[in-house]
Amino acid sequence: MDNNKVLIFDTTLRDGEQAPGATMNEKEKLEIAFALERLGVDIIEAGFPVSSKGDFDSVKNVAKHVKNSIVCGLARSIIKDIDAVIEAVKPAKHKRIHIFLATSKIHLEHKFKKSEDEVLAMAIAAVQYARKHMDNIEFSPEDASRTEKAFLYRVLEAVIDAGATTVNIPDTVGYSTPLEYGAVIAGIRGHVPNIHKAVISTHCHDDLGLAVANSLAGVQNGARQVECTINGIGERAGNASMEEIVMALRTRRDFFGLTTNINAREFYRVSRMVSKATGFIVPPNKAIVGANAFRHESGIHQDGILKEKRTYEIMNPEDVGVPSGEGLVLGKHSGRHAFKDRLKRLGFNLDESAVDAAFARFKDLADKKKAIYDEDLMAIVEDEERPARATLMLTDLVYTSGSKVKPQVKVTLTYKGKKIVQESTGDGPVDACYKAIEAVTKLKVRLLDYGIHSVTQGEDALGEVTVKAEVEGKNVIGRAASTDIIEASAKAYINAINKAIQR
Ligand code: KIV
Numbered sequence: 001m002d003n004n005k006v007l008i009f010d011t012t013l014r015d016g017e018q019a020p021g022a023t024m025n026e027k028e029k030l031e032i033a034f035a036l037e038r039l040g041v042d043i044i045e046a047g048f049p050v051s052s053k054g055d056f057d058s059v060k061n062v063a064k065h066v067k068n069s070i071v072c073g074l075a076r077s078i079i080k081d082i083d084a085v086i087e088a089v090k091p092a093k094h095k096r097i098h099i100f101l102a103t104s105k106i107h108l109e110h111k112f113k114k115s116e117d118e119v120l121a122m123a124i125a126a127v128q129y130a131r132k133h134m135d136n137i138e139f140s141p142e143d144a145s146r147t148e149k150a151f152l153y154r155v156l157e158a159v160i161d162a163g164a165t166t167v168n169i170p171d172t173v174g175y176s177t178p179l180e181y182g183a184v185i186a187g188i189r190g191h192v193p194n195i196h197k198a199v200i201s202t203h204c205h206d207d208l209g210l211a212v213a214n215s216l217a218g219v220q221n222g223a224r225q226v227e228c229t230i231n232g233i234g235e236r237a238g239n240a241s242m243e244e245i246v247m248a249l250r251t252r253r254d255f256f257g258l259t260t261n262i263n264a265r266e267f268y269r270v271s272r273m274v275s276k277a278t279g280f281i282v283p284p285n286k287a288i289v290g291a292n293a294f295r296h297e298s299g300i301h302q303d304g305i306l307k308e309k310r311t312y313e314i315m316n317p318e319d320v321g322v323p324s325g326e327g328l329v330l331g332k333h334s335g336r337h338a339f340k341d342r343l344k345r346l347g348f349n350l351d352e353s354a355v356d357a358a359f360a361r362f363k364d365l366a367d368k369k370k371a372i373y374d375e376d377l378m379a380i381v382e383d384e385e386r387p388a389r390a391t392l393m394l395t396d397l398v399y400t401s402g403s404k405v406k407p408q409v410k411v412t413l414t415y416k417g418k419k420i421v422q423e424s425t426g427d428g429p430v431d432a433c434y435k436a437i438e439a440v441t442k443l444k445v446r447l448l449d450y451g452i453h454s455v456t457q458g459e460d461a462l463g464e465v466t467v468k469a470e471v472e473g474k475n476v477i478g479r480a481a482s483t484d485i486i487e488a489s490a491k492a493y494i495n496a497i498n499k500a501i502q503r
């Protein structure tokens, strides 16, 4: 293996999905897995198969379809977990099992009530069992950064002897600091005699906001795999963010001297895809993929940028797939050919009927909005509800509202092929809309969360609405964009309901 190459292990679909409220459905997970494969991710951790039938099926689905990346499943050091992973990843062209077991004193005493020797025996037995079925085995001593060093070294040596090919060192509770975590990795390299037979991996949580810094410190001390997620989502405060790790290694290659297999131009799109599937809006100041990451507000900075980009830009926005935002992308008079071409450049390969539907929305938008940017195109294409698949569609919406009038709406919906007109009032126009939609579908819908942000700047910017709703007991996320925020709100709700019906 090239010792200057850092392998990227993505756990968006496993640890990322453990973020409270981030549940994704099987279709969304497969779309994300394909996007990760396009991104050049070396290993995709697709889920925890024993945890539910849904997780098992979705790992199997990813294993069936992903061809270039290694597909991995997580297991505790328990036979039934290991069997579930072996079965779920069976269809994969390249596969891995990731086995974990806590090793810190605090976990041994309070969680397991087991001695070090008992835990060591469990770890060895688990790896030996998996080794009979698979070659590519990763072992994680959970809470490694708080584990007694001598015991950590003993466990690692034993699991490598038993057949582990990667040893992952989780900072499970995000407690470590860069110097300390780097020293843990250096200590492992210096004290585990057979460490040359395995790849050392980092897995850092962000409870103190140090996940990326800790991961990079690990890499500087010899780790050659980094576990991370898109947008840094994950359990509690999240995991190390892949886009930040990769761009740090790339932008500061002079310092790290390391490379990855990642095609960074895909970052912006994958980030939006994960945000859409989870309903987690990317904060504007998020490094690399946030809306403000490449925007310059101060006059001094703008002046500098115009004179020489490098004065205030350390990366090119295009290098991470952020639309340049310079001038008009397309206008009212642009044709279908130019539109399709532009979508292709943004990474969308739509079939002809989807291009038609998106083009119709683009024309509609061009009538309402002077300047249409790449961000607008991405929003309308990602939102496009395929008429063939949608059970519920908004055909028309009329509303009145104001500080002295009771909000009132009249919606025309197509539901299960039938056109239905429904009027309703509510606490506000959005509430009135949602009541009308519920009256038509007669489904039990509970709005859990509602968020809105503007896709670009300016008075006529598209407003993008994200809703989380419980529809007949299923938690779903809907998103839609429009220059009219009440229409965007209605469409986002409808999008969520369609998802629940299709599940
Ligand atoms: O944070 C952690 O310790 C984990 C393990 C399962 C690797 O996610």
Ligand code: ZN
Pocket: 015, 170, 172, 203, 205, 235
């Ligand atoms: Zn974790």
